[in-house]
Amino acid sequence: MIGKHVTDVLEGSRMHIVARTGKAELNQIFTSRGRDMVVQRIPIFEDGKVVAAFGQIMFKQVSDVGRLASNLSLLESKLKLYEKELNSLRSTRYNFESIRGDSPPIVALKESARKAALTDLPILLTGESGTGKELFAQAIHQSSSRHKKTSIHINCAAIPKELFEAELFGYAEGAFTGAKSGGKPGKLELADGGTLFLDEIGEMPLELQPKLLRVLEDKLFERVGGNRMLKSDFRIIAATNRDLETMVKQKLFREDLFYRLNVVSLEVPPLRERQGDIIPLAKHLLGKIAENYPGSRYQLTPAAEKLLDGYRWPGNIRELINVLERTAFTIEGNYIDVCDLPFYLSRPSLAALKSGQWDLAAVVAEAEREAVRKALELTGNNKAKAAKLLGIHRTVLYKKMTKYQIPLDRE
DSSP states (O other), rough: OTTTTTHHTTTTTHHHHHHHHOOOOEEEEETTEEEEEEEOOOOOETTTTTEEEEEEESSSSSHHHHHHHHHHHHHHHHHHHHHHHHHHHOOOOOEEEEEEESSHHHHHHHHHHHHHTTSSOEEEEOOOSSSHHHHHHHHHHTOOOOOTTEEEETTTTSOGGGGGGHHHEEOOOOOTTTTTOOOOEEEHHHHSSSSSEEETTGSSSSSGHHHHHHHHHHHEEEOOOOEEEEEOOOOOOOOSSHHHHHHHHTTSSSSSHHHTTTTTTEOOOOOGGGGGGGHHHHHHHHHHHTTTTTTTOOOEEEHHHHHHHHHHTTHHHHHHHHHHHHHOOOOSEEEOOOSSSGGGGGOOOOOOOOOOTOOHHHHHHHHHHHHHHHHHHHHTTTTHHHHHTTTSOOHHHHHHHTTTOOOTTTT
């Protein structure tokens, strides 16, 4: 090669141009023998003069650039996810110790969940809304061998049907109008090595369920609009507050997917079945709430504890948190009494009415009379507290007591 012109050795080369002009050419497309490559050409100076030129192949194939961009996109998505999860982990403990309760149902459930965490089997968490299924999913992940990897959470009820597939599988560049350059990895890719938590699995579109089943079988999938098979090693945890067995019978959920998910079944009990946990849990939550109000130290009176303990809590722990947060925001001082709690907690349900027996006015009047009577009972016949509990002026309370023939000096 010595003594020959560079173009005689490498057809189409521009090394001699760079040596003549002294201007570098970076990341340029260069075609040789029918193959496109990415190269750079750099002049070498000595005493201000160009004495040589240096050429380097950066990518032997242009397609390598696309793969690099795809990998960078995946790393960028993971980094954002890790940052979000790290911030969340700093404020929340994702382990079984953070699940409060010593009642037999919750103790038995935690023991079963700990055993399940040691395996890689699919887990189906069932139970009413607000019972803490997501917390159990996080605790299982943290106790598993995958705890050093990320846990990806998808709420199947929160994703529009037309976007669900792209969210789960990701999409390739040009898959649809507005698709991100280089494509975007889906939750399946991001969960590689970790856990994929599908919350509200009963809301997953029926037409997408066969694709998920295939991924669960062989862990292989393609991005939307892509033609390259990807592999992801993840552990699946699903949760639902719906009766999937009934949905299977009604053809609203695939039977084969149900059996694939329901290998380990864990049912989270409602709060009303954890009677001994209500007050300890309420005290723990009040301690957490007090952290938002410096100097506060909320305490429940015996009467307030009795009211909370006797309520059915149809909204479960989520409803309990809501009640305590509302109460802590509105009260003055640190003691929470019955009159400080929402009135509906102490309102008894009306007896079933026979058809046509009462008209609307009679029903409203009876409900109002019962509300006044119950408020006086809960406050020990203290008119001021009863009026506050009902959200009315004391004068209005006296008028209603007269209207409904409730003795003013009632003991």
